[in-house]
Amino acid sequence: MSPDDGTVAGTGEFALIDAVTAGRRQPAATLLGPGDDAAVLAAPDGRVVASTDVLVHGVHFRLDWSSPEQVGRKAAAVNLADIAAMGAHPTSLLVGIACPPDTPTEVITELAKGMWAEAERAGIGVSGGDMVRADQLVVSVTALGDLGGRAPVTRSGARPGDVVAVCGNLGWAAAGLAVLGRGFRSPVGVVNAQRCPEPPYAAGPQAADAGATSMIDVSDGLLADLGHLAKSSGVGIDIRSADLDVAPRLVEVGTALGADPLRWVLTGGEDHALAATFPPFGDPPEGWRAIGAVTIAESGVTVDGKPYEHESGWEHWR
């Protein structure tokens, strides 16, 4: 392949690394950015929060449904949401990209652009990474964060009587997936929610400051992720369906496709809302919506006091 055929093989590893790193403005937390054996990041709290997610073409995204920039944004967002769910502010991203030699160079530069855009939305930068050859496009992201003196909010602190609350979108990405799966490209609101989620990063530390007893990022679906939280905490959870926000747009899409929008809200993943539990007697913080209560373990996870009849989440390889 020639040096100018527009593919990553033609561009070459080192020129491509230059293309995705040149001119990027690193935030103050990046003490040493790309170009050395490793990055050095500020960790003022004396602890660092770290999470890794891997996104695979054809599994977690499709380049015929999403632009490379949207894929980059999504890859950053899903990781940053994990940092927020611990009650931390993100400090940096590292990214590994594996792709076929004939991948257009522009796919990678646009993907990096999207990752940077989402990083900047969270006030951070991309401080390091790796680019290698593979048969399939795989994007691996590690996000780091700082707790700023807070105790990490784990999945295991919920107590019976606590209030269950959520912040962020639920069901939008699932509605978007249903739309895209039928070959449509609109309504753009739900389609874009599937292409790149907009997790409420600041709501994580906000919930921690408000005394959240447990928290989780809703990636697999509300019921599935509350199930993980309930299991870790040794409690049950009951959701009041009337208190869920089923947006008019989801109702419209559901009507058009003959689907139940409440099911998207309860079981749809990939919106990366945050779900948390708060001590009883008191309202959840601003921007959070109370949707249920923590019960005893024997009750399990229920909706309006009853088990929910539909499948409740995503598991890989099944």
Added chain:
Amino acid sequence: MSPDDGTVAGTGEFALIDAVTAGRRQPAATLLGPGDDAAVLAAPDGRVVASTDVLVHGVHFRLDWSSPEQVGRKAAAVNLADIAAMGAHPTSLLVGIACPPDTPTEVITELAKGMWAEAERAGIGVSGGDMVRADQLVVSVTALGDLGGRAPVTRSGARPGDVVAVCGNLGWAAAGLAVLGRGFRSPVGVVNAQRCPEPPYAAGPQAADAGATSMIDVSDGLLADLGHLAKSSGVGIDIRSADLDVAPRLVEVGTALGADPLRWVLTGGEDHALAATFPPFGDPPEGWRAIGAVTIAESGVTVDGKPYEHESGWEHWR
């Protein structure tokens, strides 16, 4: 696929995560390990060193040449070497594994076992990760480290007159690759060096404490990586070939295969030795071998004062 057919699809994501995390003993630096949205690690220095590498089946390793455990060890080692090359001690690993649904579960549990073994060799643990579906086995590792009050040793601090020194094996992995490529499985010393390198982790902080002016992990080949270091520092480097350690075993293998062992030492990658520069007038620290000198930029990277005639390293997609 049935729940007990021995594949990752049969085992299922959550049971597999349990299988690779259960019973592992986390070191004190892991404040919160696997099982939550993110891990929490100690960062006593107030800064964290971070590096990501991606290893792809058929590109960076082959399961017909290496056992899954050896692949796990290698994936950990290549990242831990990057942390050492900054002058830091590693504190934790995070790992993303993408693999086909029909991957034998044992491949993944053995890979995790190897990763843990190498992590423990470095005094740390695996604190988090992700497992997803893909067409090809891809292992993505992020290593974190702590500088313990040291300034990071970058690639850009070498000055003319400095001594160039190395610590660790050179040429062994390349000799092993040549052996495996001819269909042989011995001598086991060089073959195992290709399957899993043994980087001298403690030599990184040791070099930093001894005043190293620059340092790099030798992953692409000695000349290629010294070329990166020289470029970053704006200097040239001259290697004295007589001072390189060409082990008798490499001479034997070279004779058997009709190959030049010095070329393996100069251009072979994947041993993950450390190369560093030290101020003149004084010996490099114990365990390090002086092999040359820093010159002016116009001289380039030379061997015995002359450009080296053979290709000097590995670049992806070419």
